[in-house]
Amino acid sequence: MERLTSSARLMIVSDLDHTMVDHHDPENLSLLRFNSLWEHAYRRDSLLVFSTGRSPTLYKELRKEKPLLTPDVTIMSVGTEITYGNSMLPDHGWVDTLNNKWDLRVVKEETGNFSELTLQAETEQRPHKVSFYVDKSKAHQVTKELSQRLEKRGLDVKIIYSGGMDLDILPQGAGKGQALAYLLKKLKSEGNLPVNTLACGDSGNDAELFSVPDVYGVMVSNAQEELLKWHAENAKDNPKVIHAKERCAGGIIQAVGEFKLGPNLSPRDVSDFLECKADENVNPGHEVVKFFLFYERWRRGEVENSEAYLASLKASCLHDGVFVHPSGAEKSLVDTIDELRKYHGDKQGKKFRVWVDQVLATESAHGTWIVKLDKWEQSDDERRGCTTAVKFTAKEGEGLVWERVEQTWSEESKLKKDDSSWII
Numbered sequence: 001m002e003r004l005t006s007s008a009r010l011m012i013v014s015d016l017d018h019t020m021v022d023h024h025d026p027e028n029l030s031l032l033r034f035n036s037l038w039e040h041a042y043r044r045d046s047l048l049v050f051s052t053g054r055s056p057t058l059y060k061e062l063r064k065e066k067p068l069l070t071p072d073v074t075i076m077s078v079g080t081e082i083t084y085g086n087s088m089l090p091d092h093g094w095v096d097t098l099n100n101k102w103d104l105r106v107v108k109e110e111t112g113n114f115s116e117l118t119l120q121a122e123t124e125q126r127p128h129k130v131s132f133y134v135d136k137s138k139a140h141q142v143t144k145e146l147s148q149r150l151e152k153r154g155l156d157v158k159i160i161y162s163g164g165m166d167l168d169i170l171p172q173g174a175g176k177g178q179a180l181a182y183l184l185k186k187l188k189s190e191g192n193l194p195v196n197t198l199a200c201g202d203s204g205n206d207a208e209l210f211s212v213p214d215v216y217g218v219m220v221s222n223a224q225e226e227l228l229k230w231h232a233e234n235a236k237d238n239p240k241v242i243h244a245k246e247r248c249a250g251g252i253i254q255a256v257g258e259f260k261l262g263p264n265l266s267p268r269d270v271s272d273f274l275e276c277k278a279d280e281n282v283n284p285g286h287e288v289v290k291f292f293l294f295y296e297r298w299r300r301g302e303v304e305n306s307e308a309y310l311a312s313l314k315a316s317c318l319h320d321g322v323f324v325h326p327s328g329a330e331k332s333l334v335d336t337i338d339e340l341r342k343y344h345g346d347k348q349g350k351k352f353r354v355w356v357d358q359v360l361a362t363e364s365a366h367g368t369w370i371v372k373l374d375k376w377e378q379s380d381d382e383r384r385g386c387t388t389a390v391k392f393t394a395k396e397g398e399g400l401v402w403e404r405v406e407q408t409w410s411e412e413s414k415l416k417k418d419d420s421s422w423i424i
């Protein structure tokens with residue numbers, strides 16, 4: 001979070017499964033729409049927080065399967081683990097808070113008395129979370145008896161039933177809601193309380209997110225019955241919580257618009273990239289988002305094979321601009337654009353998608369910008385990524401001009417042999 005020196009304009013705190021990620025959408029369209037909106041309009045001055053029931057192991061699996069952005073903060077294992085940044089540094093203060101009236105050994109002992117409970121996979125058992133499956137019809141009774149037993153043993157726990165099958169036992173001070181409250185308190189103490197916070201969820205363990213004071217909330221259209229029921233009983237009159245009409249990440253975008261939290265037009269919803277304008281004059285990050293979106297459409301054959309597009313791209317490159325391909329080969333930027341001509345539509349029917357992550361621009365000298373980002377390509381089942389640095393120069397009357405693009409394979413992409421289909 002250190003990259004922001006002042007209050008975030010918007011902090012989005014979103015659940016993953018069936019909220020940020022639509023498991024019924026093999027094309028991941030709503031997620032990709034959200035991604036380009038975030039990178040184009042919010043990344044530089046806002047915070048993205050994922051709050052998931054998944055353990056670190058299952059969270060990392062999901063990141064490999066789906067085009068998820070890198071969040072600033074990751075809250076995992078139903079609010080029992082808070083980590084920061086790419087390297088996922090744990091919050092030790094949060095660990096101390098959770099140790100209050102919690103004893104993992106005692107929880108394991110007592111739950112052993114319930115034959116209705118089936119232990120979840122080993123990776124899901126965490127220092128401050130014990131997880132089971134339980135049949136819907138038994139959940140209520142088990143929860144009641146188990147809380148009495150644990151209370152007698154001196155523990156103060158919280159039992160959350162979610163998704164019609166998952167039963168999680170956590171310290172009383174844990175949970176998605178308390179983790180969010182802790183995060184807000186921490187940001188406030190640093191003088192960086194976000195201007196607005198939007199919580200997004202679909203199931204029972206997300207209800208807590210909507211109870212945190214001063215937080216906007218969106219239940220996506222596909223929210224589960226248990227969450228809608230909680231809303232009807234507890235938050236029906238709260239105008240800050242809505243039930244979206246759109247599914248998953250589409251519902252998040254809808255809520256950003258309805259609560260007027262900032263721009264809500266994803267560059268993916270703009271059909272002509274030449275008309276896609278940023279919300280202010282100089283936004284080099286926007287140029288990059290726009291270009292790679294065009295690149296995806298070009299190779300999918302979704303934009304017309306028109307010389308006007310290529311001419312406009314070439315006009316925005318310095319005539320002696322350089323492109324360094326991740327293989328190390330150097331060529332001219334203008335030639336690279338010319339080369340695109342023969343790749344029009346070559347990825348048609350190949351589930352080809354391109355997205356950018358962590359787009360961050362810094363002004364290196366007056367009128368010169370360096371934009372760093374991770375660029376990803378998915379083609380059928382293969383995914384490849386590279387870190388990219390783009391140098392822009394502001395030219396009188398021409399806006400930003402591309403001067404140099406330099407790419408390096410990401411760790412896992414280095415191992416793949418064939419470089420031929422990676423154009424830029």
Ligand SMILES: [Mg+2]
Nearest residue numbers: 015017018202
């Ligand atoms: Mg969910």
